[in-house]
Each structure stands twice: as C-alpha cells, then as structure tokens.
Amino acid sequence: MPDSSSLPTYRVGVLGASGYSGRELCALVTGHPQLSLAFATAHTQRGTTLRVRASGAVHDIPLIGPEEADLAGVDLVFAALPHGASAEWVGKVIAAGARVVDLSSDLRPGHGGTTHALPDGVPADAPYGLPELFRAPLHGARVVANPGCYATSVLVALAPLAKAGLIAPGATVNIAAASGISGAGASPKLEYLFAEVTENYRAYGVGNAHRHLFEMRDTLSHLGADCDLLFTPHLLPVDRGILSTITVPLTRPLADPLEPFRTAFANEPFVELTTGLPALADVQHRNVVRIGAVSPTGMRQPTLLVFSAIDNLVKGAAGQAVQNANLMLGLPETAGLQR
C-alpha cells in the first residue's frame, strides 16, 4: 500500500449537497484518499451543516449557497441538482474551467425525454458515465453525464445480451424494478413520510412514463438491440437499493445463464455475478452491480430472467460519479470506493 500522504490530491465541490445523492457524494469525497472537499452547496439549507460519516468518524460539513461556490478554485464539480436546473450550472462550471460530473438527466442520452435547449458551452454529446459499458471516452473527460439509477441497473444487465445479439428482434424486454425511497430524493412530500411508506408497496410512473426509460432506450439501440422496453418501477419500504427483475426473450436458449455476463465483465471491479439471486442487502452501501440469471422452465420462447441489484445512491448515483471522476482525473478507478 503506497503512502497516501504523497499521492496527488484534487479539490472538488458538490452542488446540491443536501439531497440524498449530494450527501453520499460528500461522504465519499471525505473518505477518498485523493479528493478533498472544497465546498458543498445547498439552496434552502445554506448556513447549516451536513453530517456525514466517513473513515469511521462523523464529519459536520458547512453548507454554503451555490452562488458563493468558488467554481474556479476546484478541479472538478459534482452537480447533484434537480433535473432541468442542472444544465445551467454545468455551463457555469465549464466556463470556470473545472471538470464536471452531472448527476441529473439533462446531459444524458435521451435527455430525460425533454427537448430543452442546453445552455451555451454545454455539450449535447457528453460521454455517458457507465464505465463498464463505455470506459474509453471517460479517461480525461471534462464533462460526464452520470447515468440514472434504474438505467444503471438495467443497462449493465442488458448490455452483454445486446452486444452478443441474444435479444430477440422485435420482442419486448420486460423490466419490473423496485427501488428504496431515497431514490425519490430528500424533498419533503406527504407521500414519502414514514407513515405513508411503511408496510406499503405500489407501482408508480407506469406505462413507460419514467424519465430513465429514455437513456435505456437510446443506449440499447446504440448497442444494437432492436427491442421494445416495458419499464415498471415500484416503491419499496426500504431506504436504499434497487432490484430490477428483467425478462429477456432470447434468439436462442442459453446452456449457462451467466455465461454472457462472465465474458463481458471478466475484469470489472464493480460487477459481481452470483449463481444465486442478488438481494438488496448484498449491495447496500457498496459501489457494485450484482447480477444473477435463471433460465425459466416451461416456456415456448427461449427466455432469460436477469436480476440486477445496486445501491441507488452508490453505484446508482454518487459512487458511480466518483468512479467517473477517478477516470476523468487519471486516478485509479477504484480509489475511495472500496470502503
């Protein structure tokens, strides 16, 4: 183990630190051996402090207003702002000369289904920060669009099948996904109060109405799959985690259901394959996608069931953002992510 005190370190800032992704970013940066947190902003909670846990200790981080942030004084900014509001700040960061990882849907493929024009200087084709699928353009990149949480769990599971031509053309890939409630963010709404969520479970955003569907479709199409997606998210009485249960009509039966994943992810530090079934408890607080696969019996159509679990705040947001930042800054890809 090298002496970390001699390693180069980079100054980073977090825009939108009071949300759940922003909090997680502050914790990860605080515990990262080569990043230091220069500022953390919050709009309504400015002037208060944010408590995060890192390296076995509790840290109280001061929150400043976003317009007080010294964008020119940092090497990289994580923008964890609401969809629609983020692109403007990405433009400011670019203008100030810093790199930026944008956690909103504004720069992603499909742009979250919106057609708003991007501000001047903000690229419409920022690399999509899913290193396991598209690593090359991330090395040294100045702007990266961090994927959505559902999209991460689904695309890592489907990409090996798409690339191998295993998805039956014209068929429907069915995705029934369930997410912990931190995915809904930290804005106080009646429907997310404890008393509304405990002992409850329901679908939402059904009928292909969820924002993440756009980046899934664009990315799968880019990978050569010609299929329809039917994406149905559900809300779990759980803090963190997403499990996507994916049904894939195949072009041919698979003798070993995990084989495409073994081939595709042989050396990936953040993909785990299991011959069992992934559970949320396996992935919470870790930067991994955990995948299981089963060939169901009694089907006329060759079909693969794929289960993909992530922590929506880590591999689904802040952890992946740090992974991208590592690649952008030339650091080891796993730095600060193996706590």
Add this chain to the structure above:
Amino acid sequence: MPDSSSLPTYRVGVLGASGYSGRELCALVTGHPQLSLAFATAHTQRGTTLRVRASGAVHDIPLIGPEEADLAGVDLVFAALPHGASAEWVGKVIAAGARVVDLSSDLRPGHGGTTHALPDGVPADAPYGLPELFRAPLHGARVVANPGCYATSVLVALAPLAKAGLIAPGATVNIAAASGISGAGASPKLEYLFAEVTENYRAYGVGNAHRHLFEMRDTLSHLGADCDLLFTPHLLPVDRGILSTITVPLTRPLADPLEPFRTAFANEPFVELTTGLPALADVQHRNVVRIGAVSPTGMRQPTLLVFSAIDNLVKGAAGQAVQNANLMLGLPETAGLQR
C-alpha cells in the same frame, strides 16, 4: 339490519390455528355473526392460547391438539395445515360428516405440482373456491379447495382477459409479484427474522418453480387461454399484502384498459377497480381484490399492464375461506367479511 340473535349459526373448527392463516381464520370466525368457533388446533402450541382481535376486543382462544378436535361436532372445518399434511385431515373431516374448506394446495387444480395420491374419500376434483370466477359449484359444496394467495391475485386479474379472448395466443404473460412475509408462514426460520428482512428485498422461487404456478396454469387453460406464464415472486419487508404486476400481450389494443374488468365484475362485492394504481395499504385487512390497468406507450405488441393487490391473509387465504364457507352453508356471501 336484522337482529343477528335470531339468525341461524353454524359451529366451525380451525385445524392449524397457530399459523398466520389460522390466526386470521380464528379472528374472522370470532367476529362472524353466524359462525361460532368450536375448536382451534395447533400441534406444537397446544395447551397455550391464541390472542386474536375481533369486534373491537381482544380474545384469548385455547389451542388443543388436532387429535382432540371433535370433528363430528361441527358443521364445517377450515383446514389450514401444511401442504402435503392436509389431505389426510380433509379425509378425516369428510368421514366425520362435516364440510371442509382446505387452505393447502393438496386439492387444488394442479395439486401444487405434486403427484401424491389423495386419501380414500377425498375428491380429486373438489370445487376451486374462487367465487368471482367459479361461483356455482360452491353453493352447498361439502369440500372446497381454497386458492393460493398469488393465484387469487393473478387469476382474478387474468380471467376477464382470458374469457374475452384478449390474451395473444402463444405469448408469454409475465407476472412479477411481491408478497409480505406473512405469506411465508409463522414457522421460525432464520431467513424470516426481522433483522434479515428489514431494509431487504429479493426474488425467490424463480424460473417457474413456485407451487402456485400449477393452479394458475390449469385454471387459465380451463378458461381458454393459450399462453405461457412466467411467474417471479419477491419477498417484501412488509407484514401483509401481495401486489402482482402483470404484463399481458393482447390480441388487439384496448381503448379503455379497465373495460374487461368492469364487464366481468360488475356486481362483485369483493372486487374493486381503480383508475389509479392499487397499493398494499388499500387492501390490508380487507377481503378484496383491487385492480388497476394501464396501456403502455411505445410498444409494437398491443399490451396491457394489470396491477392486482390483495391481503394475502384475507382474500388470499382466510377471508376467501370464510367467503367459501358462507356459500357452502347458504349464508350471505359477505357475512362476517365487511368489518
């Protein structure tokens, strides 16, 4: 409101009262205006009492050993015994001259996938107690096979589509279902301890391996549907409730996604249709199936998304068993079920 003191009442017993379905049966019978609880049995907990809540009060019911039960002294027995062990007791009840509702899979269509011979005197073709689909043979019946919880939620949702010829022939109907943990029963196993379940979520019995699949397949085939089922159950950190998210490839698009259900269930007291999405909180502690339906956008194949929610212990087990008993004994079908 008639004076209930002048109504005929029937004596009933519960075999297997210490399980979650058995407990719920004891509560429902205690609160039922025309049933009285003659005995409740439990194997290992005999000699203790069971606390149930009914009619605003707490009742402590003595548990006796099953061999102490006076089967000949009651009008009807609810058998809430483990799969495999139930058929033998059904035979004893029949021999003693009482009616019986069997909550196990032993007498159901498909027999839970097992091929065990039934004991002498136990009919292989007992009516399947899903009144909303097959009410006629239940009136006055002496033996009824009470459906599985998942099967109830799925079949009530699919039957109107199957009868109307709306399910695309040869297609796969995909069922992603999630159940509260009481569905796993009250036997103490490590995997159902609070610390293992809270903040967790996972699939189980995947690849078409779940017992309830057999009665779903048999029943749908009987209703004229020629489709494959892919059934994937999941375990929720919730006490009660099942939500089935069902994807149905259609023979033609539906202008009004709820129309088939309105037609089929116009006068059903225990089916609720919603133009929104059913949640577990809508159905807990109630004997209803609550159904919503949506036509997803962006699909080449006409497709219907159906959501079906029940309380697994009420409409999925004990409530439906009382509904069946009401029909068998000539009582109003809703008696004791509108608390």
Add this chain to the structure above:
Amino acid sequence: MPDSSSLPTYRVGVLGASGYSGRELCALVTGHPQLSLAFATAHTQRGTTLRVRASGAVHDIPLIGPEEADLAGVDLVFAALPHGASAEWVGKVIAAGARVVDLSSDLRPGHGGTTHALPDGVPADAPYGLPELFRAPLHGARVVANPGCYATSVLVALAPLAKAGLIAPGATVNIAAASGISGAGASPKLEYLFAEVTENYRAYGVGNAHRHLFEMRDTLSHLGADCDLLFTPHLLPVDRGILSTITVPLTRPLADPLEPFRTAFANEPFVELTTGLPALADVQHRNVVRIGAVSPTGMRQPTLLVFSAIDNLVKGAAGQAVQNANLMLGLPETAGLQR
C-alpha cells in the same frame, strides 16, 4: 341488536381533515351508526378527496375549505387544527350554535404551556375529555378539550395511584414514552421522511419541554399528587402507537401491582389490564388504554413500574374525541368504537 336504521343520528363536521387525526375522525364518523359526516375541511388540500376505510369499504370524502363549512348546519364539530389556530375556530363553532370537541392543546388544562388569551366566547375551563377520570361533566357538554395522546397514556396510568395516595410526596415520577410517527402529524418535514426514520430511534422534546407535560402536571395536581414529573418522549420507526414506561416511587409496597387499576377501572369499557406487558400491536386501531404493572426487585424505595399502551390516533386522539362526542350527544359511550 337494535335496528340501527331507527336510531337517532347527528350531523357532524371535521375541521382539519387532512391531518392524521382528522383522517381517523372521518373514518370513525363514517363507520359510526349514529353520526353522519356533513363536511370535512382542509386548507391546502381543499378540492381533493380523502380516502378512508370504514365498514369494510373504501370511501372518498370531498375536502372543502374551512370557510365553506356550514357550521350552523351540524350538531357537533371536531376541530383537529394546529395548536394555536384552533381556539379561533372553536369560537366560530360556538357562535354558530354547534357543540365542539377540540383536539388541540388550546383549551386543555395548562393550555399547552402558552398564555395566549382565548377568543371571546371560548371557555377557559372547558371540561377535559378523559372520560375514565372525569366523566360527569362530559354528559351533555357543549365544548370539550380532547386530551393529548401522551397525556392520555400517562394520566390513565397514574390517576388510580394518585387518587389512592400511593405516589410518594415530593418524589419524581419518571416517564419514558415512545410514539409512532403519526403523532408528529401529516405535514411533510424532512425529519419524518421514511429514509430518516426507518432503522432509527431518538429522543426529542427532552428536559420537560413537551407541550403535553402541562396537562399532565395540572391534572395530577388536581388529583392530589404532589410529585415532579420527568417526561422524555422518543420517536419510533412505527406508524401508530404510544408506549409509556412509568416509574412511580410509592408510599408503600404493593402486594398486587395491578390492584389499584382493578379497583379504579372495574367497569371501564376502554381500559384493559394485563398481567403481562402491553405491546403496541395489542392496541393499534383500537380505542383502549392497555395497562400492565410490575414491582421491581432490589429497590430500597418501594417502586411501581407501569406500562401504558394506546393507539395515539384512536384513544390518543380521534377515538377519544368520538367517545366524548357520544357523551355530549347522549349516545352510548361505546357507539362506533368497537369495530
């Protein structure tokens, strides 16, 4: 059972129906055989409907603005408004000629620790609606102050000891209470989001800072106890229920720890004594106080440990309000409360 269709019924209204107590009131009134719901108001949610469950069915109740409520057209109003805002509306109801049960702290003994003047016409000495302790003045009353949830659980447990002179003079009665989160109301705040509450537990309002302390102190003093109270509430990751764990220094040892409660509550329909320990699951959704008591070993000071459990929304709020309304209107005290 009398034919309920021939019973007299009274029209009632609910002010503040969108809060958790207000919702519960709407459900209880809807299921009550002799009350009918004339209106339900909500400030910000006016124009929407409120879903409640009563008598085995789901009801959607329209919410109107408070200024649209026909106060003169009803026999009784339940005011479930925020502390401080309620007294004004109580005055309007009185002026309109209807009876009123006020669920806020504005009219209670100690007035929640505030010294605001009450509006003209609002009595400063409204009867305190804890029927088990002070039933006589509630019969036919026109204005009643409904007790706080914590105060109900504590005072029902302490009153028999105070009246019997069993509380050691000058001593400290220690109350460690824990409440489900619905006690905090339905206003969306970050600290009550599911992700903040699940798997967490903490004290709040400590050091004798909680509003309910005032009515406890005033009432105990009125009952002849000369003791200090130390009241420490905690927040549970639970929807409903309060358990108060109360340590009482005694003037003399008690041979039978339940004896004072048996004497005091011999004929109370809504007090349950247990030789075991009351749990939240015993009382949820029921209008009862459930009490257990234990004499601890190894103590120089004779001491009684009392455990008191209620549902904070039922016996701690809406159920007790209906119990009070029954007494005010001359109905059976238990009407509508034994579901």
Add this chain to the structure above:
Amino acid sequence: MPDSSSLPTYRVGVLGASGYSGRELCALVTGHPQLSLAFATAHTQRGTTLRVRASGAVHDIPLIGPEEADLAGVDLVFAALPHGASAEWVGKVIAAGARVVDLSSDLRPGHGGTTHALPDGVPADAPYGLPELFRAPLHGARVVANPGCYATSVLVALAPLAKAGLIAPGATVNIAAASGISGAGASPKLEYLFAEVTENYRAYGVGNAHRHLFEMRDTLSHLGADCDLLFTPHLLPVDRGILSTITVPLTRPLADPLEPFRTAFANEPFVELTTGLPALADVQHRNVVRIGAVSPTGMRQPTLLVFSAIDNLVKGAAGQAVQNANLMLGLPETAGLQR
C-alpha cells in the same frame, strides 16, 4: 500511513460465528490490517459458508464444527457462544495456550446472575473489557470478559458521574433502554419473525430481571456509587442499535451537563459527546458510544438526563472485542475499527 504489509499479524479464530456477534466479528477480523481469520465455527451450520462484507468486497467464510477448530494454532480466540456454554470453551482455549476474549456473560462481574462454578483454569476475575473505564489490566491480558451491550451503553454514561461523586447516595438511577432486535441473536424464534416485530414495540425482562443488570451493579459499586438501578429494556423494530435514556439524581446541579463527560473522556477515540441528542443512525456500524446530556427543568431534585447510543453489535459486542484484542496483542487500540 505505514505500509500495512510489513506490520505483524496475528492469527485469530471465532467460536460461534453464525450468531450476529459472530458474523460481525468475522467481518471485522477480515477487514483488520493485523488480524487474519484462521477459523470460524458454528454448531448447526457447519459445512456452510458465512457471507460477510469487509473492505468493499463480499467474502464467503467456511464454517467448521467447533471440535475441528485448531485452538493451539492461533494467537487469540473470540468466544461468541451462548451464556452458560462459553466458559467450557474458554477453558479449552486457555489450555491450548491461546488468548481469549469471551463475549458471553460467564466471566463478567456478577456472572450474569448465575452461580455456576467455572471450569478448572478459567479465572473468576478476568479483566472486564471496557477500555474506557478499565484500560490498564487489558494490556497484554490473556483472558478478557467482554461487556454486555446494554452494560456498555449504561456504564460509559454513568462512570464519570460515579467517579465524580455526583450520583445522589441511596437514590434510584432509572434506565429505560431500547435495543434493535439483533441483540436477541440469530436463533429463529416466533417472536423475532419480521411479522411479529414490524410496527410493534414492547418492554421485556422488566422489574430488574435482565442479565446485564448484574455487571452494571457490580461495576458501579466498584466505582463508588451507592445507588439502586432500575433497568427496563425494550425491543425496537430496528436491526441494530441501543439507546439508553438514563435519569440520574445528582448531589448538586450541573451548570454544564456535558462537563463530567468532557473531563473523563478527553482523549478517548471511541466516545463522542454531542450537545444535541444521539440517535441510532449516528452510531450504527461504528465502534463508538455517543453521549448527550440535558438538565431538565421543573425538578426539586437536581437531576441529569443522559442519553447513550451504541451499535449493539459493534461497541456493544464485536467491535469492543476487537478493541480488547488490540490491547491484549499490543496493537494500536483503534486498528481495524475505523472503517
């Protein structure tokens, strides 16, 4: 940061690895820079593997039967066996020449209230492994009795007051504590099933009947306090964490309620003081005691309210055991505990 590959490492074993404390020990040892896990035993689960998470990865640890463990081949053994069964194994470890940390109550002060004779060779006066109170005898010790979880949370909170002579002589110190359910262990019992625990809360072991009371009493007496303890534990619907709410009658009022703790714990790495109130979420998965204190108003008797939060499996069991092992083996006290 020194290069950990050149640090001395010690081989350790875990007896009773399938319980929750044993699992946590295996995780901590796996992630410890100077300990290596030589064996992990389990009685009924022998032959299976145990999944633990450490250093950002998932590890599957083989479980062997206890009689297969090579006690002579390790430097130190953690005995995480049931109370009563542990002392015999401690004797075997001592005979084999290894050091041992015993997590049962068998060797603790008060011996858990039992009077069983200890096996030959097992010392009746093993040092009590609460380093913040009694560090000196732990350096280089060969046998250490690891404290109970409740005792840790209570004694760290009371010791500074006892040592400073602040606890009023002859008074009652009231402790209302609440624990997550992992404190009850991983043995499958009906009462710990998810469906029994969720949305519930209750006291247990009341009236001074809990095993941990003995070590609290003995230790406080040893520290010079002459008080009675009244200890009432409660069961939370939470996986991990203990919050003890402690009421202490004082000899004199305290101007600054935290002052005794600041003095006593100035340089303790594992004690945190807060001017707010400690919550379970502050301490979960961390080896700390977090303490807050408040002087309540309106009391004739000078009184201090102390709140003490720990993770019952870390500072309350496995983390403290590793802390003790570090002291026994001459390692840095914090090694492996600041993840």
